[in-house]
Amino acid sequence: MEYEIVIGLEVHVQLNTLSKMFCGCSTKFGAEPNTQTCPVCLGLPGVLPVMNEEAIRLTVKTGLAFGCQVSNFCKFDRKNYYYPDLPKNYQISQYDKPLNAGGSVPIRIKGEKKVIKLTRIHLEEDAGKLVHNVCGGSGVDLNRTGLPLMEIVSEPDIQSPDEAYAYLTSLKQGLKYLGVSDCNMEEGSLRCDANISIRPKGVLQLGTKTEIKNLNSFANVKKSLEYEARRQEKALGDGGRIVQETRLWDAVNDKTVSMRSKEEAHDYRYFPEPDLVPVVLDDEYFRKVAGEIPEMPDVRYERFIAEYKLSEYDAGVMTSDRDLADFFEETSKQGVDPKKVANWIMGDFLKEINTAKVGICDVKVKSSDLASLIKLIDKGTISGKIAKDVFAEMFISGKQPEAVIREKGLIQISDEKAIEGVIEGVLKSNSKVVDDYRSGKKSAAGFIVGLVMKASKGKANPKLVNELLKKKLDEL
Ligand SMILES: [Zn+2]
Structure with a gap:
């Protein structure tokens, strides 16, 4: 039965x-x-x-x-x-x-x-x-x-x-x-x-x-x-x-x-x-009393999908808490891609909150600071990887991203001449990998990109590194 x-x-x-x-x-x-x-x-x-x-x-x-x-x-x-x-x-x-x-x-x-x-x-x-x-x-x-x-x-x-x-x-x-x-x-x-x-x-x-x-x-x-x-x-x-x-x-x-x-x-x-x-x-x-009722989570969930084009999953996380939803909306209204905001919140933001065991209201990072950080990545001032370190510092000190980047000298290197210099140095001291590449092992290129990024302490613009390295290897 x-x-x-x-x-x-x-x-x-x-x-x-x-x-x-x-x-x-x-x-x-x-x-x-x-x-x-x-x-x-x-x-x-x-x-x-x-x-x-x-x-x-x-x-x-x-x-x-x-x-x-x-x-x-x-x-x-x-x-x-x-x-x-x-x-x-x-x-x-x-x-x-x-x-x-x-x-x-x-x-x-x-x-x-x-x-x-x-x-x-x-x-x-x-x-x-x-x-x-x-x-x-x-x-x-x-x-x-x-x-x-x-x-x-x-x-x-x-x-x-x-x-x-x-x-x-x-x-x-x-x-x-x-x-x-x-x-x-x-x-x-x-x-x-x-x-x-x-x-x-x-x-x-x-x-x-x-x-x-x-x-x-x-x-x-x-x-x-x-x-x-x-x-x-x-x-x-x-x-x-x-x-x-x-x-x-x-x-x-x-x-x-x-x-x-x-x-x-x-x-x-x-x-x-x-x-x-x-x-x-x-x-x-x-x-x-009715005038004191906020937009309820289910209504907000549907609005986030319609207005910010979030996926159902992302909208579910963003509306799970009223303060979190407020933070998401305030950040998204400052001229940045809402999907990027949601990714930052679901990634580093919630990770730091869980580690530090603090409430969302107590977070020192302001919505304007997260928006600035995302804009700095978009403009190529810092790489996405460096941005993670910047965010960790912002979370602890409450400083603005520009200040953290200035103090720690983290501005991304987008100067072609400077990057070419780093690439040449890396190629010189890694002739075996270069030989591998020339004998047809194309995956060696990815390895060399990693070495260049490391040599630049993560500050080289990864897109430029890829382009310039390819040019260099083809010339060889
Ligand atoms: Zn009593």
């Missing part, structure tokens, strides 16, 4: 706010346990939550950017459950009136565009964190309790682990363009749970799903879904059935393990949060 895979993802994203969702505590990551808490987020009796307006604005911005129907009216609800990291015994979330409904996230798989529909994006508060000590015993850190989270729920629209990976990549890119979250998975600002079921091909009814938790990287999301699809297929193939349950991804042994049977919504006894008023937003507010 052939099966098809049905996947839905739930992504929790911590919003970029300075304070928590319902109190004034800091959201800064990495503080000593329980130092960023107050009676409100500790859930002490008699305290009252106060809504964080910035969290509402960022969620509206996200909803508008992903094409959701953003509600004029939303409210908060209590989701009741007990867990040691949840001191109130309930989480403030949104149940039947979420801020955003519908919407979609564009993905590209092997050059094909597809949209993954969203069910909703709602706002809620985070729970705390249990810390298990190596030497025994556990503690609870409530610094994270009450952090504002968006829960982004997709429709069961994703048909393979590869699509799940592409969805997460596209979603994260969009969220970072919007500046609503830093999406740092290692610090827990982006977390993902995956629902997966399989059904015989052609059957419309969904199979029984399992939920996978504990996924700390996009690569693990993909691996766990591949594993779980195989496990379910084998179970059904052997005449067994799938139990609706929550499973944990065991990254050490590369498999999912059963954790607990899956809760239903009615297990949580949702009811409206009596301490918060509903949120009523008007069209004027939506217009204002």
Whole structure:
């Protein structure tokens, strides 16, 4: 029997706010346990939550950017459950009136565009964190309790682990363009749970799903879904059935393990949060927030292909990050070939950034300096090879290319007389190679070019060297 895979993802994203969702505590990551808490987020009796307006604005911005129907009216609800990291015994979330409904996230798989529909994006508060000590015993850190989270729920629209990976990549890119979250998975600002079921091909009814938790990287999301699809297929193939349950991804042994049977919504006894008023937003507010949305990565990708004639691959790399895309555009607008700009960015620029482990904003090379460097190669002032050394120096010191070239005496030699002099010297001291050439070994010419370039410390204009050498050898 052939099966098809049905996947839905739930992504929790911590919003970029300075304070928590319902109190004034800091959201800064990495503080000593329980130092960023107050009676409100500790859930002490008699305290009252106060809504964080910035969290509402960022969620509206996200909803508008992903094409959701953003509600004029939303409210908060209590989701009741007990867990040691949840001191109130309930989480403030949104149940039947979420801020955003519908919407979609564009993905590209092997050059094909597809949209993954969203069910909703709602706002809620985070729970705390249990810390298990190596030497025994556990503690609870409530610094994270009450952090504002968006829960982004997709429709069961994703048909393979590869699509799940592409969805997460596209979603994260969009969220970072919007500046609503830093999406740092290692610090827990982006977390993902995956629902997966399989059904015989052609059957419309969904199979029984399992939920996978504990996924700390996009690569693990993909691996766990591949594993779980195989496990379910084998179970059904052997005449067994799938139990609706929550499973944990065991990254050490590369498999999912059963954790607990899956809760239903009615297990949580949702009811409206009596301490918060509903949120009523008007069209004027939506217009204002919509005005803050930048060009989204997918739109920019298509524009880069049309406007700068980039290949799909190059456009994908250039738009992968908003700052990188800005840098590419600023450089390309200064009268240089955009394809050359993209090559420099994908080559030396990203290589230096990765080695130095700095953000694009912190790079000292200005777009005008990269444009100047490319123009200097085009004009023949320096060779492409020398330009690489110049760029490395520009990256460290932030100096302009002209200054680096002047200081290091790197100007390309395009004086025919000077190059001829170097060629003659090389031919004189390498008579064996010249003999090889004359006896018909034409590849010897390439070797001699290398020797001339080396003798000129890489400064001879390679095009001229080739021309003049050919003339010289033919004369011999
Ligand atoms: Zn607090």
